[in-house]
Amino acid sequence: MSRQRSMEKILASEFVSIGELVRLSGCRYSTLKFYTEEGMLPFKQEQENLTRRFPREETLVKIKEIQDLKKQGHSIPEIKERLAKKM
Amino acid sequence: MKELSFAQNFSVIALNAQDSLHLTTAKKVFLRCMAAATILELYLDNGFKTEGDFLILNQEDLNSPEISRYHKAVLKTLFSKKETLSEQLPQYLKKVTKLSKKMLKEVEHAFAVALTEANALEEIPALLGCDLEYVTAGISMKEYRSNSELFSRLTESLRAETLETGPMTDEAILMLWLLRESGCIHDFFSREELKRVAERIFELQGSSSLAKQVFPITIHKTIEMGIKNFLKSKKDVMSTASGSGINFVFPVIERSQSVFIDTEKVFANKEERLRDIKARLESKGHIFTVIREGEVPLIKIDNVLYEAVPSAKLYRIPVHGVRLRKYPLSL
Incomplete structure (x- = not known):
């Protein structure tokens, strides 16, 4: 049996799942999935069928950055370009 | 906001947009599932003593400080006049189909009070109450509205766990089963996603002992579910x-x-x-x-x-x- 982690434990851990990322950021699952598939959010996956693990702090900063750029009126290709330049 | 328990999280989803003054058929379906969620929460938190496959619960266990008001409201309906209950999980869950209207109202009240105190639920006037005929007849219509941010986080994280690859947590497995039994799984997954959900349930029954135990159980009443689905489809068409x-x-x-x-x-x-x-x-x-x-x-x-x-x-x-x-x- 594997239990859901409490918010306290999630906030103390280095890596989180996409479900936990949804709980932390309040973003929709489809939005985060889209960002991941567009290569905007880095993740680790040990094998193809295993859960994707996102570095918690780095990913939350990136999500905030993407949301801010979107609010400023930037398109997704523009945001991707900006994020790529930073890396 | 304080972190809510499993049964309370399910109730946030279940009570949203339900008539708060009347015991409608749709609400009865959800209340039965909220009672089942309480039993499952106790099971997950090892609240039952076990003897093989049998789960044992005594009347005196209700006085434990870990037992909250909504636990008491649900559990006392299971005891009727018995002092001790010793049954398997499916039998406990099946008991919720026999809850009377009075018992369901008590369950609703216990949950609604706790969730309102936690700012997770509020009672708002239903728009239909503004209609001329309702105003002149003096009919007051009210409904529940869940905290929209919490509601979104709960449903979206469940979607993420279900649609992603990798193992699912026990809470997500049980939430999926509760949504299936309350007939609202279609509200959270698109038609295309439901194919993946069906595959996932099939996979889980092979890989998770909890899923294998729970998914074959049905706690819905066919007539109640039929009426609920008919009314929902009528509203959707209109x-x-x-x-x-x-x-x-x-x-x-x-x-x-x-x-x-x-x-x-x-x-x-x-x-x-x-x-x-x-x-x-x-x-x-x-x-x-x-x-x-x-x-x-x-x-x-x-x-x-x-x-x-x-x-x-x-x-x-x-x-x-x-x-x-x-x-x-x-x-």
Whole structure:
């Protein structure tokens, strides 16, 4: 049996799942999935069928950055370009 | 906000948009599932003593400090006159199908009080309460509204766990089963996603002992579920562009989607009509914004867009007013 982690434990851990990322950021699952598939959010996956693990702090900063750029009126290709330049 | 328990999280999803004053058929289905969620929560938290496959619960266990008010409300209905219960999980869960109306109301009250205190749930006036016939009859209509941020986090994280690869947590497995049993799984997954959900449930039954134990159990009553689904599909059809047109001509088909607000004056002009609508909405405590003024104003009421179309009703004398019609783009 594997239990859901409490918010306290999630906030103390280095890596989180996409479900936990949804709980932390309040973003929709489809939005985060889209960002991941567009290569905007880095993740680790040990094998193809295993859960994707996102570095918690780095990913939350990136999500905030993407949301801010979107609010400023930037398109997704523009945001991707900006994020790529930073890396 | 304080982190809620598993059963409370399910209740946030279940009670949203339910009539808070009456025990409707749809609410009965959800309340039975909320009772089942309480039993499952206790099972997950090792609240039962075990003897092989049997789960044992004594009356005196209800006095434990870990047992909250909603646990008590559910568990005391299971005991009836027995001192000790010793049954397997499926038998415990099956008991919720036999809960009486009185017991269901107690379960609802216990959950609603706790969730309201935690700012996870509020009681708001239902828009139908603004309708001329409801106002003149003095009928007060209220419904529950869950905290929208919490509701979104709960449903979206469940979607993520279900649709992603990798193992699922016990809470997500049980939440999926509860949504299936309450007949609202279609509200959270698209038709295409439901194929993946079905595959996932099949996989889980092979890989998770909890899923294998729970998914074969059914706790819904076929008649209740049939009525609930029929009423929901009627509402869905009447919310489409063509459906709302038909409902405008024959409002009796779906009353909740066609609210008539009378104006003070006969042949009122557009400003007077809008003023009267605002006054009625304000008097009933709705939150609204006028998006567009004019002959047919567009108003956002409690996060839903409505057009206010001039209309008249014929009683002994004609009554002029507007009919609020759900704006199809808001869907």
